[in-house]
Amino acid sequence: MLRVPIEEVLPALQETLRGQVHAVLVAPPGAGKTTRVPLALLDAPWLQGRKILMLEPRRLAARAAAGFMAKLLGESVGETVGYRVRMDTKVGPTTQIEVVTEGVLTRLLQADQALEDYGIVIFDEFHERSLHADLGLALCLQSQSLLREDLRLLVMSATLEAEPVAALLGDAPVLTSAGRAYPVETRFAARRIDGRIDPVVVRTIMEALEQEEGDILVFLPGTGEIRRVESQLPRRDGVRVTTLHGGLSREAQDLAITPCPPGQRKVVLATSIAETSLTVEGVRVVIDSGQMRVPRFSPRTGMTRLETVTVSRPSADQRRGRAGRQAPGICYRLWTEQEDQQLKLRSTPEIQEADLAPLALELATWGVTDPADLLWLDPPPASSYQQATTLLQQLGALDPSGQITPHGRQMAELGLHPRLAHMILQGIPLQHGQLACDLAALLSERDLLRGDRLATADLRLRVDVLRAIQEKTELPSTTVDLHAARRLLTEAKQWKRALQIPPQEKSDPEACGLLLAFAYPDRIAQRRPNGRYLLRNGRGAALPELQEISNAAYLVAAEQDDQGVESRIYLAAPVELEELKKHLHTQIREERLVEWDASTQSVKARKRERLGALILRDTQLTNPSPEETLQALLEGIAAAGLDKALPWTRNARQLQQRMHFLHQSDPTWPDVSELALTETLADWLGPHLYGAKNLSSVQRLNLTQLLGSRLSWEQQRELETSAPTHMVVPSGSRVPIDYSDPHAPVLAVRLQEVFGLPETPRIARGRVPLLMHLLSPAQRPVQVTRDLASFWANAYFEVKKDLKGRYPKHYWPDDPWNATPTHRVRPRPTN
Template sequence: MRSLSGEAHPAAHPQPDRRRGVLLSYPLRVNTTAFPISELLPDILASLAAQPRLVLEAPPGAGKTTQVPLALLDAPWLAGRKIVMLEPRRVAARAAAGFMAQQLGEAVGGTVGYRIRFEHKVGPTTRIEVVTEGILTRMLQDDPLLEGVGAILFDEFHERHLAGDLGLALALDVQAGLREDLRIVVMSATLDGERLAAFLAAPRLSSAGRSFPVEIAHFPARRDEALEQQARRAIEQALAAHPGDVLVFLPGRREIAKLESVLAEALSQRPLSAAGELLSPQFGHLAPIRARALPGAPDAIPSPRKSAAPGIEVLPLHGDLPIEQQSRVLQPASDGRRRIVLATNVAESSVTLPGVRVVIDSGLAREPRFDPNSGFSRLDSVTISQASADQRAGRAGRVAEGFAYRLWPQSQRLEGQRKPEIAQVELAALALELAAWGSSELRFVDPPPSGALAAGRDLLQRLDALSDGKLTARGSRMLALGTHPRLAAMLLAADVPARIALACDLAALVEARDPLRSRSDALAERWQALAAFRNGRVPADANRSALAAIDAAAKQWRRRLRCAASPPVSVPAHALGDLLAHAFPDRIAKQHPQDPRRYQLANGRMARLFDDSVLYGEPWIVASELRFEAKDALLLRAAPVDEALLRAEFATHFSDADEVRWDAEKRALRSERVERFDGIVLAVKSAGRVDPAQAARALTAAVRELGLTVLPWSDGLSQWRIRMQCLRSWMPELGLPDLSDAALLASLERWLQPAFAGKTRLDALDSAELAEALKSGIDWNLRQRIDQLAPTRIAVPSGLERAIEYRLDDHGEPAPPVLAVKLQELFGLAQTPRIADGRVPLLLHLLSPGGKPLQVTADLHNFWASTYAEVRKEMKGRYPRHPWPDDPWNAVATHRAKPRGT
């Protein structure tokens, strides 16, 4: 076998398997000797021949993304089947596929292809498919057997995207239940390999990287300086002090556009030298900081040097760029000019930018966070992790010694690793995927939070995607659209071409950042700005680039839905809201009858308008964004809705029924005929007689609202409840029920509601009925056992019975039970009395003949031996008519005074 250059390829000969001491009998297809990962390829091949899972750690530049898939192509266990490699980012997916195809001397779509959202290049001979995360999920859902696929590679798994975690969980489930022969490889530069290998029960291999020393300095911001101005100063310093191209990491497209504009102005105003450098840049007070000792790294910032480049080129790099522009950034400059690449964290891993010698890192990234205002996970600017900062800095040392400027103070500490998305985003989409898979018992590296998952399922119920936890036919159609369930429900609600085109516009608007600079709460103004943009007019308060991105996204949706209709030029007043209601049925709202600025939402909450709201006076609206506050939510973005359409398309959400509710002022029930739209009360009429079954439910609900203290507790019943709680802790083997406030409130329907049968007032329930309701779940024999183990009274040596007081501490835990008794009544008793089969000593409150406290003790024996003498000495003069024997151990107990004359 020969390499692409025509030279003999060392890997064409059998490769030694250092793990097994045998020779691999199959060659590697391409010349991989130029990559650090090459030395590890035989071990990777041998490991996967013996075991179905592998964790591979390799730093950026090692070649894992492009060399591992190629090395696996001829593995015997693959048997000619496909390799699917998950790449989190579209730019990286295209670049990886392109580089591998180039190594094979082919075009993309031959042996190597890719699939990303709205785009694919694969063919009948494709053996390696590089796919983005949502594509892998669809492949697994559509064909759980994964026929024709022999291996799944998860690249850059450290990014911990939700779709990547789900993809791995699904793949593990397929491997465990259907495809034991399926190989799973998890690859990353900065993951916690030891933890992941233990989770997967997989071998862990690590590759050395190939990098040069990188010197790191923290470049301080000036007072009130914007990020783009700080970055501009750092770029000027980099161009003057270091050779090579400059890579600037910024959080998103907005910051890239701002810095592009600033640099364009700077480059146009400042003259260039013959060598293409900025002349006499005025640098800020830059303090070089040695971040870590690297061999050969300089001790200070180098002095300015000249470059032979004839000029400077500024290039953006982010996932939404056209392929041609992305390819241009990933190739060396054809004319030799120095380049400034302004990139999101898409350049952090998986793609190589030739010629970069300097990295300028803002320390920020756009990552998804759940936004309760919109109900979606939105991209927020967040501080990166230390692992990401190190990975970004390493990009400066890929071709030679490099330099990294960090635009945050050296004193700022970063978190070690990136948090997984699954722990901090909205999970309706995940809940839909799990319902389609038919199991929620998947193995996740980090399990989804139960509360967020339950909230996601509740939303899916409202969207008619789930019924009794099962996926509906509508839910299956929503899943196939590959977008958030809210938007999928809206897109499916559009039934004619014109309405579908409008729904595509709305989907693009809702997903995008706000294209208007004004604070207007009318969604219609955003759509009108989009329509104007399409006609060549951009409103003064609109952002042209944002509108262009929205227009492009809407086109993609029309193409995806096979909608040939053009987007409308104008629409009726309610058209937007009528569609949006299908995405936000929980946020449909009706104007409050007494306060026109307040609205009642379908989810039962209240919301209010801005003082200068464009929506003032609308009887029905639907909100796409809300700011949740303590009292009323604030309506940030909404559109009017037609009530007639709601009654037609949301007929099942309307109800007209008799209801019984608790009147707090009269402390009685009221029967009413109530018309509702979900949680919105539309009309109320008196219904007269109270239905008994509804009355019992309403009284039970009143107790839940008012608390257990409104019930007629007697002292004896309160003590019995405490005795139960104490015994439950002291003797768990009895299996006694939990009678704490929380447990009783959670189970009111089971134990209390039957006691309200035939009653219409809370005070109609007496203490005896309450006692029987509380004890109804405990059989007679166990009740007798409780009275024996935790008696209310105990006999003392005087022959009388004294009460035992049971107590709970502030945390609801048992406190020692108290026996208050006169000292003379315990004469002759050597040890402290005990209850609960002798497990629990009583806390004795020893009283004087007059009932005053003398001593508190749980050790009666020690009291007689050490303390009684002092008590006797003091009490004998105060109570001379009562016995105070020298020997209390053998004295006769009494509750009386001595007979007269004795």
């Protein structure tokens, strides 16, 4: 057996786990931790006949690790070493080491919270910080504290900052292993790459084939880029181009990681799946695009999208290290040295950016309603977790208190995303189980028609493709990913078998829309008059181009982006309104709307059936109660503003102002300010509006009487005394008093009419002097004063000079105190 660097620390690790239940092991890529550590622990006495459980983040890595360990033992997989991954299990009665993927660990924990069959759980490649790894560790820690004090937990990583994990594990000891890495020369791009990276990757591959030795591993963001690069690479004798990503068959993945026959070279086009956990044999050259595709969940929209991001420093170093696993190598980094200095120092944990609905369902199944009850390296964000529990309640998985329901337990047992599990369970009693499983498979993987220029968003077309392949009939599309389709059929078949769905059941693909409505109730969409759609959650959406389902009155958007104000719909199926009413009737709310219609200036009464933001039915309500009508009318008056809505006359406005003036000095008077009248509409105006439905009826009211009725008989008498409407001036004229400013009532009068008036007139029983606007013969103010006596004594004579020059025919006496007042040009002569 080839000696590897990790063997230097295995004795210390064995000794640590003999006396403690926690440990952290940091070992760089190539140290051999994934395959040697489990084997080194096989004979540990503390196992007491129990098995070793090792968690791997990916199916390919899990199968490869199990296969390599079995090879080291000279056995086949399924004997001492086995694996459990989604839809594929190889374990036997003698299996002592089980390599599992993350969802499998969660299922094992839910089936047996004490993990009685296992003596240790190893978390490999924990630095990737996947959601399931964080969840698995949190659940194992609680299981250990409550049920299994002897359960060992070992966290292994290549680039992990060990201190936070060690602290989470109660200051667990940290062991560090040296790696076995050959020198790797790093070459950076001369300039920043703008536009698509595919042509640059192709040129670099061709350069490396000409100048370097060994196989080439190329890191690309996703399968789209892999396909484009593969199609652009010129074919060369002796060079085999393979691909490596999670969507491939096991055989295709194995082809990518096994050595080439002598005399041949291979180019492996891979996603980030090749960063850790497995060795791609023969690689001497790495070409790194510097990009990766990660899922990002948006609490704003409730949707997850794949986003292309720049790799972090640890990821870049992991990729570079792949070139030096077996010999000195070369790493081409397709970014500049300046850009290299700006790489993030760590990757963002998935729990901070993921859809947390699966996590919330697992916690509820475990018996936890508050994530704070568990220990986390990074706790789930509160807003995303709240949105997840809201969705689960909408799906019937949680009750209003957050406890799991029987339906929720059934959903959790399926191991699917809660949306898809709910869809299948709802579809079975409707005889749509077969179709629901097909849809679940289609929605669990990337679109098998993605990239087909003839493909539409219609999911029914994908169902037709699967059935055509299954029945060996002509395909409805010429650019189907046949391998992906066959893999989907296999997964769907396994679900059908597990759920005992009769194979003779034949669902009409037209039921796709209804099934999607079960899975995505928040994405039911209603067609708008402009051809776009309104989603139940209130967001807008649109199909990217005109297609057959563009005329559907209702559809369900299973896949869409969340860019901008309006989402683009990529996968959807039409659904009939009657189906929604029949099967989602508990979510449909009936509402009576008696409200003000500003366009008609009247009260409108409607009866509506609503599904979130969607109005499914809208009819006239014939019998609104008088109270509802009155309330809507008052709200309409308030919204329009009293100034516009009420029939103000000059007398009504003056009465309001006089009452408001007296209220300023005596709060026992009614407050008739605009704000107070608006806030008390129901009290003073409401009783007079019963039966009214529009502003025309309001306009017939007598506001002067309504305002006056708010005064007692004593206040009405006091109003005439303390706030008179007019003042009789020395000329005999009755001049109105302006109360528009309650703090300064104004008497605007021509100067000649107040000759002989020695003092400023007062109101409010002499407490308030009027603000006198003394006017010229042309009714223009020539003086504003509250002190008439001072005006006569001082300013009058200057004003007189000016007025006499402009109005020489008028009367301008030298002695204003004793002059005769007049409303004429000159006083009448006395006999």
